[in-house]
Amino acid sequence: MKIVLTAKGKESSSPVDERFGRAEYFILYDDAAQTYSVINNPGQYENSGAGVKASQIVIDAGAEVVITGSLGPKAFMVLRDAGIRGYQNYSGTLEEMVAAFKEEKLQELLTPGEEVKTRGRS
Amino acid sequence: MKIAVLSGKGGTGKTTVSTNLAYAMGIDYVDFDVEEPNGHIFLKPRDLKESDVNIMTPVIDQDRCTLCNICVETCQFNALVNTGKRILVFEDLCHGCGACSLACPEKAISEYPRKIGVLFEGTYEKADFFSGRMALNEPMAGPIISEIKRRIPKGRDHIVDCSPGTSCNVVKGVDGADYAIMVTEPSVFGLHDLKLAVELVEEMDIPMGIIINRSNEYDPLIEDYAKDSNLRILGKIPFSKAAAKIYSEGKLLIEEPAIKEIFEGIKKQVLEEVDHAISHS
Numbered sequence: 056m057k058i059v060l061t062a063k064g065k066e067s068s069s070p071v072d073e074r075f076g077r078a079e080y081f082i083l084y085d086d087a088a089q090t091y092s093v094i095n096n097p098g099q100y101e102n103s104g105a106g107v108k109a110s111q112i113v114i115d116a117g118a119e120v121v122i123t124g125s126l127g128p129k130a131f132m133v134l135r136d137a138g139i140r141g142y143q144n145y146s147g148t149l150e151e152m153v154a155a156f157k158e159e160k161l162q163e164l165l166t167p168g169e170e171v172k173t174r175g176r177s
Numbered sequence: 178m179k180i181a182v183l184s185g186k187g188g189t190g191k192t193t194v195s196t197n198l199a200y201a202m203g204i205d206y207v208d209f210d211v212e213e214p215n216g217h218i219f220l221k222p223r224d225l226k227e228s229d230v231n232i233m234t235p236v237i238d239q240d241r242c243t244l245c246n247i248c249v250e251t252c253q254f255n256a257l258v259n260t261g262k263r264i265l266v267f268e269d270l271c272h273g274c275g276a277c278s279l280a281c282p283e284k285a286i287s288e289y290p291r292k293i294g295v296l297f298e299g300t301y302e303k304a305d306f307f308s309g310r311m312a313l314n315e316p317m318a319g320p321i322i323s324e325i326k327r328r329i330p331k332g333r334d335h336i337v338d339c340s341p342g343t344s345c346n347v348v349k350g351v352d353g354a355d356y357a358i359m360v361t362e363p364s365v366f367g368l369h370d371l372k373l374a375v376e377l378v379e380e381m382d383i384p385m386g387i388i389i390n391r392s393n394e395y396d397p398l399i400e401d402y403a404k405d406s407n408l409r410i411l412g413k414i415p416f417s418k419a420a421a422k423i424y425s426e427g428k429l430l431i432e433e434p435a436i437k438e439i440f441e442g443i444k445k446q447v448l449e450e451v452d453h454a455i456s457h458s
């Protein structure tokens with residue numbers, strides 16, 4: 056199984072990022088290979104649609120699970136449609152999140168969070 | 178001649194300056210603040226014609242779609258997403274550019290006109306009046322502004338009341354202007370926002386001047402900055418109870434003789450500056 060985590064750094068020991076669309080990095084954790092790989096987040100600087108773009112990245116990475124702070128309404132809808140489940144992170148490292156997920160200690164994100172307002176209307 | 182009036186943020190008197198100056202100069206008034214248009218309150222335009230502003234929005238024929246992903250990669254606005262089961266369209270992100278339907282190899286994308294706002298055209302006492310308003314839940318100001326722009330007859334002198342802030346919609350308002358007027362307040366916040374707006378206009382290489390609204394007569398904060406930046410202060414509109422009252426009644430400030438004189442002074446300076454700008458361009 057593959058998991059995408061939002062992170063503030065590129066290492067498995069990096070802290071999580073609670074933002075989804077504007078996360079600094081996405082880290083893809085591959086459980087079979089036990090590896091962490093970095094996916095840059097170009098959506099971080101988008102004026103609008105960052106959550107949609109991030110969702111597409113998660114889908115394209117082939118993940119089944121996302122671990123992040125919350126999912127806006129659009130991202131929530133896209134990931135639902137793609138059959139990807141979201142789980143809520145808490146402050147800690149990526150390794151800790153993966154361990155907590157495996158121990159079923161993370162809470163599933165079952166409702167969308169607030170829409171992140173974009174900077175200036177386009 | 179095109180004059181753009183802007184301010185780093187809302188509530189500094191941008192519309193007050195735009196409407197009164199348009200009236201004093203007897204030229205067309207154009208309201209680009211489609212989020213919160215206010216110019217009509219003061220200019221009271223007549224014979225307003227209202228028309229819809231639509232943008233063409235994609236609809237995906239899921240039966241034809243092969244999920245090839247080309248449209249998703251084409252869209253610059255993240256309005257399309259491929260969930261692996263279907264293509265989803267987020268209409269409120271779609272700018273109606275048409276690129277996706279052109280790019281689709283399966284001809285699976287058709288378009289329908291989606292109303293994003295309305296446009297108003299009329300006349301006020303001195304000249305023509307143009308404005309627009311965004312529809313509720315449609316955060317797409319850009320195409321409405323572009324449509325208003327298309328309606329302004331070529332070669333007509335006009336004043337553009339830009340949207341507040343320094344977004345791309347402000348750039349749309351300032352683009353092509355012969356001169357820009359920055360409206361500010363004599364406060365630290367006013368100065369901060371003024372600087373941002375000045376930077377934007379400098380980048381666009383358009384000459385500009387400053388009007389101080391709610392002036393204390395002597396406003397060292399703004400005046401020192403203007404001097405250092407080599408910008409002319411075109412006028413100062415004093416804070417007065419009389420002015421506040423006229424404003425709150427939705428009337429033009431130039432109904433007050435003392436303020437009328439100030440606007441006549443501003444008009445003179447602006448005309449000089451524009452003349453200078455045009456002869457040097």
Ligand code: SF4
Nearest residue numbers: 252271272274275277
């Ligand atoms: S019309 Fe343009 S903005 Fe709208 S979805 Fe298609 S490519 Fe994106």
Ligand code: SF4
Nearest residue numbers: 242243245246248281
């Ligand atoms: S380009 Fe056409 S066929 Fe390809 S995914 Fe988009 S809608 Fe489907």
